[in-house]
Amino acid sequence: MAPAxxxxxxxxxxxxxxxxxxxxxxxxHPRSQIDAGSNPRHYIEMAQLAERGKFDLIxxxxxxxxxxxxxxxxxxxxxxxxxxxxxxxxxxxxxATSRIGLVATASTSYTEPYNLARSFGSLDHLSAGRAGWNxxxxxxxxxxxxFGRPEHFEHEDRYRRAQEFVEIVCGLxxxxxxxxxxxxxASGLYADLDKMxxxxxxxxxxxxxxxxxxxxxxxxxPVLFQAGTSETGKxxxxxxxxxxxxxxxxxxxxxxxxxxxxxRLPKHGRxxxxxxxxxxxxxxxxxxxxxxxxxxxxLQSKIHPDVGxxxxxxxLGYIDLPEMPLDEPxxxxxxxxxxxxxxxxxxxxxxxxxxxxxxxxxxxxxxxxGRGSHQIVGDAVQVADELEHWFRSGAGDGFIIQxxxxxxxxxxxxxxxxxxxxxRGLYREEYEGATLRxxxxxxxxxxxxxxxALQDAN
Amino acid sequence: MSDRKMRLGASVRGLGYxxxxxxxxxxxxxxxxxxxxxxxxxxxxxxAFFDIFFLADHSAFFSPNIPEGxxxxxxxxxxxxxxTLLAALxxVTSNIGLVATVSSTFHQxxxxxxxxxxxxxxxxxRMGWNVVTSSRDAExxxxxxxxxxxKGLRYQRAKEMLDVCFGLWNSWEDDAFPRDRERGVFFEPSxxxxxxxxxxxxxxxxxxxxxxxxxxxPVIFQAGASExxxxxxxxxxxxxxxxxxxxxxxxxxxxxxxxxxxxxxRSPDDIRILPGLMPVVGETRADAEAWKRQSQKDLDxxxxxxxxxxxxGDLSKYDIDGPFPDExxxxxxxxxxxxxxxxxxxxxxxxxxxYENAVISDQHLEVVGSPSDIADVMEKWFTEGAADGxxxxxxxxxxxxxxxxxxxxxxxxxRGLYRTEYESTTLRGNLGLPDVPSPWV
Numbered sequence: 089m090a091p092a093x094x095x096x097x098x099x100x101x102x103x104x105x106x107x108x109x110x111x112x113x114x115x116x117h118p119r120s121q122i123d124a125g126s127n128p129r130h131y132i133e134m135a136q137l138a139e140r141g142k143f144d145l146i147x148x149x150x151x152x153x154x155x156x157x158x159x160x161x162x163x164x165x166x167x168x169x170x171x172x173x174x175x176x177x178x179x180x181x182x183x184a185t186s187r188i189g190l191v192a193t194a195s196t197s198y199t200e201p202y203n204l205a206r207s208f209g210s211l212d213h214l215s216a217g218r219a220g221w222n223x224x225x226x227x228x229x230x231x232x233x234x235f236g237r238p239e240h241f242e243h244e245d246r247y248r249r250a251q252e253f254v255e256i257v258c259g260l261x262x263x264x265x266x267x268x269x270x271x272x273x274a275s276g277l278y279a280d281l282d283k284m285x286x287x288x289x290x291x292x293x294x295x296x297x298x299x300x301x302x303x304x305x306x307x308x309x310p311v312l313f314q315a316g317t318s319e320t321g322k323x324x325x326x327x328x329x330x331x332x333x334x335x336x337x338x339x340x341x342x343x344x345x346x347x348x349x350x351x352r353l354p355k356h357g358r359x360x361x362x363x364x365x366x367x368x369x370x371x372x373x374x375x376x377x378x379x380x381x382x383x384x385x386x387l388q389s390k391i392h393p394d395v396g397x398x399x400x401x402x403x404l405g406y407i408d409l410p411e412m413p414l415d416e417p418x419x420x421x422x423x424x425x426x427x428x429x430x431x432x433x434x435x436x437x438x439x440x441x442x443x444x445x446x447x448x449x450x451x452x453x454x455x456x457x458g459r460g461s462h463q464i465v466g467d468a469v470q471v472a473d474e475l476e477h478w479f480r481s482g483a484g485d486g487f488i489i490q491x492x493x494x495x496x497x498x499x500x501x502x503x504x505x506x507x508x509x510x511x512r513g514l515y516r517e518e519y520e521g522a523t524l525r526x527x528x529x530x531x532x533x534x535x536x537x538x539x540x541a542l543q544d545a546n
Numbered sequence: 547m548s549d550r551k552m553r554l555g556a557s558v559r560g561l562g563y564x565x566x567x568x569x570x571x572x573x574x575x576x577x578x579x580x581x582x583x584x585x586x587x588x589x590x591x592x593x594a595f596f597d598i599f600f601l602a603d604h605s606a607f608f609s610p611n612i613p614e615g616x617x618x619x620x621x622x623x624x625x626x627x628x629x630t631l632l633a634a635l636x637x638v639t640s641n642i643g644l645v646a647t648v649s650s651t652f653h654q655x656x657x658x659x660x661x662x663x664x665x666x667x668x669x670x671x672r673m674g675w676n677v678v679t680s681s682r683d684a685e686x687x688x689x690x691x692x693x694x695x696x697k698g699l700r701y702q703r704a705k706e707m708l709d710v711c712f713g714l715w716n717s718w719e720d721d722a723f724p725r726d727r728e729r730g731v732f733f734e735p736s737x738x739x740x741x742x743x744x745x746x747x748x749x750x751x752x753x754x755x756x757x758x759x760x761x762x763x764p765v766i767f768q769a770g771a772s773e774x775x776x777x778x779x780x781x782x783x784x785x786x787x788x789x790x791x792x793x794x795x796x797x798x799x800x801x802x803x804x805x806x807x808x809x810x811x812r813s814p815d816d817i818r819i820l821p822g823l824m825p826v827v828g829e830t831r832a833d834a835e836a837w838k839r840q841s842q843k844d845l846d847x848x849x850x851x852x853x854x855x856x857x858x859g860d861l862s863k864y865d866i867d868g869p870f871p872d873e874x875x876x877x878x879x880x881x882x883x884x885x886x887x888x889x890x891x892x893x894x895x896x897x898x899x900x901y902e903n904a905v906i907s908d909q910h911l912e913v914v915g916s917p918s919d920i921a922d923v924m925e926k927w928f929t930e931g932a933a934d935g936x937x938x939x940x941x942x943x944x945x946x947x948x949x950x951x952x953x954x955x956x957x958x959x960x961r962g963l964y965r966t967e968y969e970s971t972t973l974r975g976n977l978g979l980p981d982v983p984s985p986w987v
Contacts, residue, residue, distance in 0.1 A: 122725045125756070125757075126667045128636075132637065152657070153751075153755070154755045160735075162735075163731055165732070166732045166733065170723055170733070170755070172668065173660040176633040176664040176668060177664065177668065179629075179630040180633045180636055180637045181637075183581075198654065198656075198657065202605065202652075202688040207627050210627035210631060213581070214581050214631065214634045216581075230751070233749070233750075234750050235654055235750070236748055236750070264623070269576065277618055277619060278620055278621050279624075284623070296689070296690070299607055301606060301622075302626075303576075303624040392730060
């Protein structure tokens with residue numbers, strides 16, 4: 089028997105997939121799959137490769153509108169365009185993989201809680217316990233116009249609605265106790281309906297009767313992800329989330345946000361270790377630093393100025409930006425005033441502009457790869473050094489890897505960086521268990537009905 | 547006409563239509579939420595060149611506790627959501643059509659068009675959508691309403707839902723995505739067509755966030771039997787599930803539907819009419835009859851009465867084997883309940899005979915017999931103007947699917963009535979339905 093490994097804390101890794109890659113010019117690169125967004129084979133091969141690299145999970149972002157903005161720019165930047173709907177794609181990947189977690193973004197503003205509880209519960213059953221839900225509230229007008237609303241919900245409304253939505257969905261997942269389906273052929277009893285719980289939810293935004301027409305998911309509830317670093321965002325994450333995803337360029341800021349979020353858990357009756365904080369990392373790795381640099385420079389050179397402006401517009405909340413001289417400093421007064429409601433990406437961008445006064449070109453190049461995330465360009469040792477430094481500094485419990493180009497960037501990461509992290513004992517050599525909760529070291533939650541005495545006491 | 551082939555689908559939700567399926571020790575009792583159970587079915591059906599793998603669905607668990615003590619005594623309450631299940635099956639199959647039942651009453655068109663279009667892409671053009679309007683208050687109560695929308699309004703909503711989805715599925719021209727690295731052009735803005743729909747139920751700008759799908763759009767299925775349902779089917783559906791149990795009325799309904807589609811500017815060849823068929827097959831007729839008798843014997847009367855409760859309320863106070871009580875009336879407001887009532891009166895059935903004979907096969911044609919008995923009925927319906935094929939309803943799944951595939955399919959092939967290989971990799975292609983061209987060419 090092999091000696092037990094020392095219980096070193098190891099980093100978790102997620103693979104964030106945008107069809108052709110995270111760099112806005114990824115589709116120009118020969119190592120991107122140019123028809124990625126309608127090519128299931130591309131995704132199946134990536135998922136299987138990520139699984140060979142022992143990634144904890146695949147993470148899919150989503151949008152409920154193509155958010156056209158500047159059509160000239162969009163024609164050159166196919167983000168949230170020509171791509172699969174995440175829940176259906178992950179269901180396909182569930183059948184083609186066996187261990188890797190499958191996390192889809194879905195909105196609490198434009199779906200029905202009953203339908204969403206079914207879809208994610210179904211994915212958890214299909215994958216034998218590997219589903220995760222990235223909860224977003226959706227804050228753009230283009231999406232609202234695909235769902236019959238002229239304006240999107242206000243920030244605080246969205247979060248209040250989201251909280252109610254999440255509570256309903258989690259309640260529906262608990263509709264049946266784990267042992268409700270007795271399936272006893274001798275007595276002819278299929279289900280013990282004393283173990284069925286009808287939700288009877290009547291709230292401000294929703295009324296949902298229940299029960300869900302589904303067994304309790306294998307994970308009890310799929311793993312809950314949340315992004316957003318506004319005050320409300322942090323507070324709802326501390327209340328609900330198992331994993332917090334953030335896109336920040338500074339280690340110090342990630343470290344303090346992680347401490348901040350962890351510190352909020354006890355007042356919700358949770359232990360700080362019940363939440364994982366995972367910053368995004370826009371990684372470009374090569375066999376040599378020069379090779380990585382060459383790929384990066386190629387991509388940066390392919391950013392059309394219209395696309396550059398569109399990226400910054402998106403970070404600032406899809407505002408209109410005028411044409412600007414590319415090599416002059418980005419005008420500070422174009423950034424909307426920060427109030428309680430503004431998106432956290434705009435706040436992060438303001439901090440960068442205030443601190444460094446970059447030119448327009450420098451600024452959009454900085455956001456071109458992985459948007460607000462920290463960028464690493466280097467060989468395997470350099471990438472591993474940086475990830476190790478951030479990990480040991482307490483900036484994250486792991487990272488959401490955002491390869492510039494897909495599948496090329498994933499192939500390089502699995503071949504070059506994964507073995508280096510494993511050699512350092514920083515990353516798993518084998519999956520610890522079968523479910524996504526097992527990989528992340530998160531306990532399977534008890535049903536809300538598991539301890540009636542405690543419920544009554546509240 | 548001689549090369550006209552029968553189309554076959556199978557309706558495979560859970561353990562079949564007979565409530566005793568789960569009692570069989572050879573069957574996984576948790577089939578409805580067991581991926582391997584469905585995987586085996588899909589592979590079996592694909593090996594027999596079935597056109598359609600079909601999943602019925604409801605947006606609630608509403609099995610009533612009528613009579614008292616009935617709840618929990620049959621399988622149900624634990625099943626997959628169909629679109630996700632079919633997306634998973636798309637990865638492990640290559641020809642069979644994947645058809646999900648989805649309610650037009652409880653979804654928003656933008657997200658639904660995305661999901662169904664996405665599975666059409668994932669499966670290489672094998673998606674179908676059985677449009678239902680949902681009829682139960684228990685479903686409405688999961689979506690913020692006390693009562694289900696009135697039937698006329700449900701069909702208006704369904705019609706508008708399809709108009710919006712069709713618009714979204716056509717919101718990109720076939721060649722809108724040149725993905726040209728040289729020119730730096732990923733898509734051509736001039737080939738994008740937002741729909742800017744404003745209707746009574748929906749306002750949707752579009753465009754959809756995916757290219758036009760391999761089939762242009764999923765194949766539309768419909769099964770309504772009311773006047774509103776028949777018109778809806780005639781105007782929009784490509785495959786129509788018919789609820790018929792005798793040949794003469796099936797033939798009349800077939801002719802009437804083929805005529806009805808003309809009213810909407812469509813050709814009779816643009817639709818396929820597939821009556822439901824529950825085959826109870828054995829090596830011999832005696833085997834099949836014995837199997838059926840045993841199934842009926844295994845059926846707990848309280849479960850049979852529960853099946854009738856939706857249509858007629860609690861019948862437990864009557865003699866289950868006495869004459870069917872005169873005072874019993876339909877309480878459901880759906881056409882099927884009236885059909886049951888007529889049938890019981892016409893045949894002089896007792897309550898037990900009604901649930902044994904009709905409610906289990908759900909008003910569809912049931913044939914109990916040898917492979918050639920079953921093929922005879924299918925051949926007659928198919929060649930004499932009552933059907934383009936059949937939607938096979940297993941009484942017990944997977945037993946009756948395996949039996950049909952092993953015993954009846956070879957008989958149909960021997961008679962030249964059924965294919966011996968797939969003609970296409972798309973659902974519309976296998977059904978022999980016309981392509982749906984882009985409106986922008």
